[in-house]
Amino acid sequence: MRKRIVAGNWKMNMDLQPGIELATGIRDYFSNRKTVADIVLCTPYIHLAILKELLNGSNIGYGAQNCSAETSGAYTGEISCSMIKSTGAGYVIIGHSERRTLFGEGDQLLYRKTKLAITTGLKVIFCCGELLEERKSEIHFNIVKRQLEHGLFGLDENEFKNVIIAYEPVWAIGTGLNATPEQAQEMHSYIRKLIDGRYGDKVADETTILYGGSCKASNASEIFSMPDVDGGLIGGASLKKDEFCAIVESVK
Numbered sequence: 001m002r003k004r005i006v007a008g009n010w011k012m013n014m015d016l017q018p019g020i021e022l023a024t025g026i027r028d029y030f031s032n033r034k035t036v037a038d039i040v041l042c043t044p045y046i047h048l049a050i051l052k053e054l055l056n057g058s059n060i061g062y063g064a065q066n067c068s069a070e071t072s073g074a075y076t077g078e079i080s081c082s083m084i085k086s087t088g089a090g091y092v093i094i095g096h097s098e099r100r101t102l103f104g105e106g107d108q109l110l111y112r113k114t115k116l117a118i119t120t121g122l123k124v125i126f127c128c129g130e131l132l133e134e135r136k137s138e139i140h141f142n143i144v145k146r147q148l149e150h151g152l153f154g155l156d157e158n159e160f161k162n163v164i165i166a167y168e169p170v171w172a173i174g175t176g177l178n179a180t181p182e183q184a185q186e187m188h189s190y191i192r193k194l195i196d197g198r199y200g201d202k203v204a205d206e207t208t209i210l211y212g213g214s215c216k217a218s219n220a221s222e223i224f225s226m227p228d229v230d231g232g233l234i235g236g237a238s239l240k241k242d243e244f245c246a247i248v249e250s251v252k
């Protein structure tokens with residue numbers, strides 16, 4: 001059985017103190033509740049070292065939202081995979097649409113980051129998804145195929161086992177307009193077929209594929225009930241404790 005995961009993507013939100021309060025609230029809520037889904041908090045870098053102590057002994061994982069493609073050295077302002085790993089973090093998001101569009105990160109760079117993150121021992125939450133114009137011109141499958149082929153499929157099978165895919169249609173991110181469960185299922189099943197074609201059906205069956213884009217407590221159950229949707233990558237709704245905890249509990 002593949003893992004079900006609900007990951008929060010805090011983006012550039014939460015100063016130190018409110019971040020500590022949010023993570024503590026989530027930890028305490030789940031301290032005596034079992035969940036079907038694994039929980040991951042992807043926070044700004046400033047929280048990572050603190051989360052090591054704060055989440056110690058809990059079943060909540062944590063990670064970063066980006067990393068450098070270089071190992072170390074004169075790259076002012078960058079954060080390396082090994083720095084992230086050294087905080088005890090287990091995950092890094094790579095290829096989020098905001099990194100692709102606002103920071104010009106392309107397939108080749110994202111592949112280098114992914115490869116390095118995995119070599120360093122991190123699990124990668126790799127994002128893919130099409131723009132609204134791309135869906136309207138019905139090239140959304142081709143776009144996602146290109147993102148996966150160029151950004152991921154150079155990995156060998158053992159490396160690929162450390163990848164979690166997040167399908168996030170860009171038109172759904174932060175817009176309040178989520179994909180329908182059917183639209184999510186259709187793309188997730190297509191992604192699983194691509195993985196099957198590259199790595200075989202066993203790996204495809206074991207790969208966790210998350211949906212992201214305006215996922216909230218009120219629509220999560222319906223989206224997560226689709227057979228190829230294994231949980232979610234949650235932006236805005238991960239900043240509110242009650243909302244995020246309810247989304248985690250929507251994975252049945």
Ligand code: PGA
Binds near residue numbers: 009212213214234235
């Ligand atoms: P959203 O963001 O839930 O606020 O739409 C999702 C994401 O960007 O990961």
